[in-house]
Amino acid sequence: MATLGLIEYADASPEVRAVYDDIMATRRTDWINNFWKALAHDPATLRRTWESIKQIMGPGALDPLTKEMIYLAVSTSNQCSYCIASHTAAARKAGMTDTMLAELMAVVGMANETNRLSAGYQVEIDEKFKK
Amino acid sequence: MATLGLIEYADASPEVRAVYDDIMATRRTDWINNFWKALAHDPATLRRTWESIKQIMGPGALDPLTKEMIYLAVSTSNQCSYCIASHTAAARKAGMTDTMLAELMAVVGMANETNRLSAGYQVEIDEKFKK
Amino acid sequence: MATLGLIEYADASPEVRAVYDDIMATRRTDWINNFWKALAHDPATLRRTWESIKQIMGPGALDPLTKEMIYLAVSTSNQCSYCIASHTAAARKAGMTDTMLAELMAVVGMANETNRLSAGYQVEIDEKFKK
Amino acid sequence: MATLGLIEYADASPEVRAVYDDIMATRRTDWINNFWKALAHDPATLRRTWESIKQIMGPGALDPLTKEMIYLAVSTSNQCSYCIASHTAAARKAGMTDTMLAELMAVVGMANETNRLSAGYQVEIDEKFKK
């Protein structure tokens, strides 16, 4: 159970409902996932977190699918089970196929391996990389 | 200094040179970065690591630029200084602009934040995400 | 299930019971949580871990509530589900309100974000901070 | 060197200067540390990150010193060298003494130890903690 419980739409304050409404409108969906319902106990954090994600994940130099895959890659590397579940769903909705998911996971695994090899062998950064 | 030192091409065994040659040919470059020179003390790991990266990072359902950006995102999340330096260079070579780098970093930062919020609030995974 | 099982008070050796007794007396409680019952298979580690925690978490320049919140912040950052559950309870017992918990989580999330931004942008430490 | 370089006040756009000015006013200081100068290449992230930190670290149910110490604890647990350096300075400015720093570090170390012991022994969460 979430530490402070989950706040459903019906029980939410107008301030929280406004965020929920914006999430649903932005994501073209009619439900709110538990993450937001748990955060809703702290309306300032709910709003700030949502506004930040909305700004960051919107279209830019990187397309939304690439951003969602980066989000999933980081969540996987951090082994965050909630985030892996929710961002796998989000990335699929943005267009990630099963083959893309598998390639993404291979890259994440490999990066974690070589991160430790470079640390463990105490490899100094090449001068060429310092510019 | 790298724990076991760095093996330069001139001092490398034929087995190691064969890997160095393949790295340079595949990457269309004429130099070898320190990571490989440090690994070269263990030719089996040198070969296996290179063959794995070559297989994983090649073209597939994800293009090489996306793969490089995922690699950089994971290395950043893991705060691996060598890998951040080397994969920033690699991603740029594959086409990452400064604007794309900035957007990538924003996503990595945000994912690290919400990973902890979901863990800290002990949010249970939504049933919809379990399928 | 805990790897080695849980040792209940009734089944515990005198050596283990002595630690259990001290935990209950120090914490003014009449039960032992699973962490200690799992560690009890290694009485030396049980004792050393308990003695260390007792020494560290006692009153000092930092009050017990602040210490418990730092413990919870670290456990959250590490995404340790057992520790988040147990230290949320401990911090509440020490006086943490829901509002304090929410503020704590906001700080933990933000720190995790900026930790990666500073690493990802390869920011060098300011001279002023080196003294 | 920071990947994109550092943007000094004299070279900053009005948008970036506005953030720098607010940082200096809020912190009652006359200089900007490298973190912000590196982020300034992405004014949207600069502003969002600063606004978030300003909101989160301001007075609330937790006093600014406690928040700074939690920030330092998380940065230490994540072994982020830049953040440890900058938030040690910030926490000291907020009132952290050397004795408090030492107690903080002891708690961070202990939490990291028991986080792994609970994971390694596969300890199940007590029913009492699930409410």
Next chain:
Amino acid sequence: MATLGLIEYADASPEVRAVYDDIMATRRTDWINNFWKALAHDPATLRRTWESIKQIMGPGALDPLTKEMIYLAVSTSNQCSYCIASHTAAARKAGMTDTMLAELMAVVGMANETNRLSAGYQVEIDEKFKK
């Protein structure tokens, strides 16, 4: 549920079956654990991962038991619940006793503690260690 589901032997392609057969033969067992069944959706990653593990975990300068214990130690430090469960089983099969497991966990816990103390106190590396 695994994201892409689990591929049982009866439903596997010849390519996947060949890997499954080699796993069972190498490990002298008649079943395949879920990790491989989940990876089997990406036969290239299945094969590469298995070939790598087979090469790395085989006898060398380190005996298989020591290698399994190092694998378990890393998985514990990373708090990977699947890997802790599977590598506890593997290490036991290789000869790890309960006492050895307890000593291993004590080392993992201690290393995680001192890793943070050295980072938090910003300890510079001794010249003697740089050679």
Next chain:
Amino acid sequence: MATLGLIEYADASPEVRAVYDDIMATRRTDWINNFWKALAHDPATLRRTWESIKQIMGPGALDPLTKEMIYLAVSTSNQCSYCIASHTAAARKAGMTDTMLAELMAVVGMANETNRLSAGYQVEIDEKFKK
């Protein structure tokens, strides 16, 4: 520079000297590495940390070399530069050869890779592993 500076033997209190003396006697060496000199500002933590390490790293069901290698493996996985440097030296002193170091690093890298693959594919723990 270490946050609180380093306390040399000549400047140490009798309480700190007693720990330094025990470290040198136990390790059959005539110098103290920076980690302890940094911790010495907090004599209680200095003593507790040393007593814990002495107890944990001494001979038991696991020999000192295996324990040192596990310590190095964890420090590498955590990418703690100070600890990698110091425990590489300690493991070598205990008998680790360059070949053993290379095999250790290969295991650490591989474990970090499969830890993320199992998390990313959301692999459920096999029933056989739950006993």
